[in-house]
Amino acid sequence: MKIKANNIDLEIEDTHPGDATGRPVVLLIMGLGMQLIAWPPAMVQGLVDAGFRVVRFDNRDIGLSRHFDALGVPNLLWMGLKYRLGLRVAPPYSLQDMAEDALGVLDALQINKAHVVGVSMGGMIAQRLALLAPQRVLSLTSIMSSSGARGLPAARPEVMRVLLGRPSGKGMQAAIEHSVRLFKVIGSPGFQMDDADLRQRVTEATGRNHHPQGIARQMAAIVADDTRAAALAKVSVPTLVVHGKADPLVPFACGEDTARRIPGARMAGIEGMGHDLPSGVVERLLTLLIPHLKQE
Template structure:
């Protein structure tokens, strides 16, 4: 069981860390730090323009803001949107929780499976509150909230608990955490089992760090997901216009997770993308950007029409 969880953690980043990507454009924007919600949060603003509609993008498990890559960031900015991107708590330039230590993964998984409380230094609710506190600090009245994987879960919490701050929601390769949904496939666990020890593990760890991931934080953030449990009731309360994107080939968070999310949110749009697993590959990126921009453009057009 410990091997399964280690494989899961590695698989989260595997499709991304091995890919060539650029982050030069992202890094050309200063990384600032501000105190919010009892922690320090590191953030960047791209395409800053007072009159532009705002977008908040939330990265997944163990990933810093750099993991988004230049292609997606430029693509959204070119649509006329101002982007707020940041490091979740426990990652990158934001407050780290290394002093809390590492959870005993196999024990916490057993507890989660039988419904006992899981030990975690924070929850998805805390991370959603961080997001909204940062918006407050920066004067964002509302924003289109986009999240991928764990970031999609955080985005769902923001949309459910802070509806007045959510202009729209885009949930990418994410989940409601419902207990009936399928676990990662054996393929997702087995692909990297041989990398769990020795030199291969060290090499993969170095690749992850170079790509903008923080492996030491990933087990703690996984516990935050487990501790938050089934969020179906919250997700079903979401009123914001919602786009749910998922990959046909996602073996880590299989497509039924995205289907369930869309089924719960009244009026949401669900798009299942070919050639996409638990990643955002180069060949699919143009469609991802077009889908997101099209979704947000519709919301903006409706808001403009309503204001006339």
């Protein structure tokens, strides 16, 4: 379903549209280049079974939400060099803009307050939302994410080679193979995902929308967001930080740093979890997440 949020069109899914029963709302925010369908059905259903209304959306520039191709494709290598030199990076849009999109989703659906849960880049957007509108955020959950502070451990080189690489050919099948390769290199060693299931999910997502230019602009927004770490001391909502101890893309120390910076945050590490959401990880997430969302 399309809605107008922050003056742009965003695609959303709402488990209880127009709900009048008073179910507390959980707003789920996905990561870099990932669409709303990347949230595992078991996770959405687990939250619904626990009594929540679940709202998901495609971030700007991905999926069925508005694309920003008129802004051009950023030179990520040049941006990365400027970042390492301590120079200012100017992205086509910012994570703050994306947090305003998320707030716009709540406004469009007339949701006064929500629990906000984000993974990876979505965790960064969720952090920004908690700073932007704390009166609208019941709780914050940041999963496999980072504060963005300088000096934190980087992704493993083999992961960056695949992440920044290009498909081996043109067309849909080459894009699918590239995505499968990326998910395998960032996956959870302790929670193996069935290859056929992984390929089916990637094929579905690629068929729904394939937009690498949008991913590049989102990545630029991540690189440029270098003031969030210092601001996290002002987060005033109950916060849970969850991170995989085997994450090869955003190392575990990044989650620990986020938790240290947010007053009163609870840190939970999951052994064997990488940078994905296989069924075993979802089960553990729900056992952590639902009590956090239900706390008074």
